[in-house]
Amino acid sequence: MTAVGVLALQGDVREHARAVETAGGTWAPVRRPEDLESIDALIIPGGESTTIGKLATIYGLMEPMRRAISGGLPTFGTCAGMIFLAAGVTAGAQAQLGVLDVIVERNAFGRQNESFETNLEIPGFEQPFRAVFIRAPWVAKVGGGVEVIAAVDEHPVMVRQGNILASSFHPELTGDVRIHTMVLQAAAGRRRMDGER
Numbered sequence: 001m002t003a004v005g006v007l008a009l010q011g012d013v014r015e016h017a018r019a020v021e022t023a024g025g026t027w028a029p030v031r032r033p034e035d036l037e038s039i040d041a042l043i044i045p046g047g048e049s050t051t052i053g054k055l056a057t058i059y060g061l062m063e064p065m066r067r068a069i070s071g072g073l074p075t076f077g078t079c080a081g082m083i084f085l086a087a088g089v090t091a092g093a094q095a096q097l098g099v100l101d102v103i104v105e106r107n108a109f110g111r112q113n114e115s116f117e118t119n120l121e122i123p124g125f126e127q128p129f130r131a132v133f134i135r136a137p138w139v140a141k142v143g144g145g146v147e148v149i150a151a152v153d154e155h156p157v158m159v160r161q162g163n164i165l166a167s168s169f170h171p172e173l174t175g176d177v178r179i180h181t182m183v184l185q186a187a188a189g190r191r192r193m194d195g196e197r
């Protein structure tokens with residue numbers, strides 16, 4: 001059976017787990033390197049990216065995650081998860097995987113806009129996607145192989161680079177599981193490529 005791993009160090013792990021289930025999939029928590037071996041896709045939740053980075057370092061997950069994602073594991077990061085996947089941040093330094101060739105600005109929408117919702121047009125979706133932003137980053141710099149899927153005021157908020165998808169917003173909070181369905185489809189494709197385990 002196809003299983004989506006949800007990085008379960010900090011943040012809104014349960015909400016992603018529920019969204020995967022609503023989309024018809026099964027999920028498994030990822031806390032240790034060996035948990036990466038039995039999953040067909042990986043979700044990195046929102047939360048606090050510096051905390052996720054610190055815990056991933058302590059749990060010895062940085063290199064194993066880099067290897068798995070670089071090896072083609074379909075991966076979806078939301079908000080802090082997007083920051084954790086990225087190559088850098090516009091200010092300061094923190095533990096990041098660096099597998100997604102973007103530089104992100106944390107808390108980019110400013111204090112007066114700490115959280116807000118908006119409808120986004122996402123290619124391939126007939127209806128707009130209601131996107132919830134909570135102290136969200138935006139992508140400040142996009143590398144060569146990165147496709148911008150959606151933007152707010154011309155700031156990219158959803159990007160794809162090969163097997164890696166990332167959003168500044170939280171699709172796990174609205175009950176609209178179209179993006180989680182995409183992750184499940186990628187997981188199923190990956191499983192077919194690997195052969196049944």
Ligand code: GLN
Pocket residue numbers: 045046047048049050078079080081083106107134135136137
């Ligand atoms: N502001 C958080 C950070 O910089 C991200 C917020 C979120 O994931 N909702 O890590």
